[in-house]
Amino acid sequence: MTSTSLDVERIRKDFPIFSRELPDGRPLVYLDSGNSSQKPNLVIETMREHLALHYSNVGRAMHVLGAESTEAYEGARDKVAAFVGAARDEVVFTKNASEALNLVAYSFGNPANTDPRFTLGPGDEIVVTEMEHHSNIVPWQLLAQRTGATLKWFGVTDEGRLDLADGVITERTKIVSVAHQSNVLGTVNPVVELARRAHEAGALILLDASQSVPHHPVDVAALDADFVAFTGHKMVGPSGIGVLWARAELLDAMPPFLGGGEMIEAVWMDRSTYAPAPHKFEAGTPPIVEAIGLGAAVDYLTGVGLEAIEAHERELTRYALEALREVPRLRVIGPETLEARGGTVSFTMEGIHPHDVGQILDDQFGVAVRVGHHCARPLHLRFGIPATTRASFYLYNTTGEIDALVRGLHHVQKVFA
Template sequence: MTATSIVIPDGMPQYEDQPRFDPALIRADFPILDREVNGHPLVYLDSGNTSQKPRQVIDAINEHLARHNGNVSRSVHTLGTEATLAYEGARAKVAAFINAPSPDEVVFTKNSTEAINLVAYSFLNASLSPKGDPRFKLGPGDEIVISEMEHHSNIVPWQLLAERTGATVRWFGITDAGRLDESELDELINERTKIVSIVHYSNILGTINATSRITARVREVGALLMLDCSQSVPHLPMDVVDYDVDFIAFTGHKMLGPTGIGVLWGRGELLAAMPPFLGGGSMIETVTMGGSTFAPPPMRFEAGTPPIAEAVGLGAAVDYLSAVGMKAISWYEKELTAYALDALQTVPGLRLFGPKVPVGRGGTLSFDLDGIHPHDVGQVLDAEGVQVRVGHHCARPTCVRFGVPAMTRASLYLYNTTADIDALVAGLEKVRKVFA
């Protein structure tokens, strides 16, 4: 039995209104979870890096490539039409999943990084053009606000933009508890602020940032607001209208989909005012040797042949998550996170980074163990079949903030169980013995 087949007669997902569900039914859909690593059952605790894929997503990609492979928007033959319908159908599924007012507000990119860069380069292009929309124009005296807990993909593009325009990058700090420090919110976001771009769910601390106060201040000063939702969209219900944001970015491979596909959602009126990011085929309205005009969004931002099969896979992932129910997933993961927080506290010498309670935090758990280098921790755990992430997790400023060069990170998803957490704790005890 598969999760996507578990529906009650009226067609509503069985799990949607239930805070508990049977993870065994979920796990059965993921072929990779049946394998062994180094003679041990696979314990996959690296979903914050990339999630595993259910059979339904794998089959959807295979079926598309085997039976419907063609290029989109380039032909009137049957295969091209089928491919176009599948591609645009995936866009509509994604739009519904995040409650976007229109599918035309969903731009397919290759990942979250490209989605954030798309917005940053639109600011740059508008700043360089006399006809650029003033909402996107930057120059000396203007400010960009990010935070200290960002992934590098939400730091470096804004630093590059500031260097090229003369603007200034400013940032929220992090409290000792692993939360955003909003103590100087009104001073940090001010009349000079043009855009605030912050992470919704930290990929290293597990912190889920409450955004209401920041949103209110952004609206008060007339700036734009972007959320990096790479970690939140896979785990939490997302409603872009309710969050009152201008842009969000997320990626397919962290939400059961394939690599090579990501999403930028933006308000329709803002996307329509943004200049192109890349030039080429499919993003144009007319082309002459003397100049070109450009298609409306989202095509304006999707130059060249897009990731068609990947979009189909992402659509299948959205179907899967929707069938299980995002409320059910978030409730299950909250319980699993509470169990993990308690279990890790039993490990002598373990220092957990980020919130210590399962409130305003997700199942991303980064830690240091008795000063043992994370690479050594990861190698011993791998020998036990336990897969975790080690390093600075593309969030080096956060590591610097807490005085460590790197961290070990275990990240949970809907297919994990308390047995996986028990295996992690047992593996950490093995690490301590090896390096005693």
């Protein structure tokens, strides 16, 4: 299906979890895909079949099963590359987006990397934003501690947009690392503009695309990025598999992140030479079946159509923003219009802790939302709140499920009245 509208009821039949009932016969209303998405039969059965009939280690065994596993694993790389408009040798499999982000951070200020673009020391600058997931803050904090570089960041406006003040990116900036889409606010950041600023200053730019690649068409070349990280489990694929895309000449310049089997060309007792990218960054036995499952997820999303998914989520977000305005004393944290935002809506309820909201929604209405700071505590501190309740939508959600959320929130208000 590649039209701009989705047959959501048919799509839901592809996901076996929606056939189950919760305790007391309640239907599952899953509004937590920003945390982790559910999995279609295609992904589940592809992984099961490989484990049952084709499994072997990759790149090593000289037998039929080894060849089949290697072909499936590398075939998944081809699928992922095509999905984001990349060359296959620019796609590195990691265990998640966090590892992909750490891999890039490891290259900066590393004595093994003599490329001047990666040299980092006192006086040099690392730039992030106040809305980042911890995975895109902590690695840069650690890098600043190791090298003496300065960590800087763009602030966030009251409306949940980046404050693109001049002077944050300077001629001392070496790397800019920013979320393509916020996992709390739903904000889609102006990454092409940020890439332009970074490149004009001689810096490189990395995008955390974990919340965008599953939901919108993404072409790495069109974004003008140098690095892009994303993860499988948010895009109907399995956990344990992530992706780092980087321009080929940057991967060539970067030292290995982990050492071991499969990432080498030759080993002597006193030195080693390394395989070319991407295998230089895939030490040891990789997440074989998980990568194959990610390839199946790409097949599924491609079959549905990213344009159709984006349009469907846009309608769900419009509906949710309007419906939530009916709930007394509810405050949306983030953009309240559809401009440059995705299908994630976080909110607070006056006088009610998000943990209580989430528990009542789950226990009494079968509505699964995320509560807490969503691994973005600095953003919550900026808004002066400890936590939010977050509803996040995907291709299998319906407006009826948003109605269930709103009914549950009205009930929460009555409980705490």
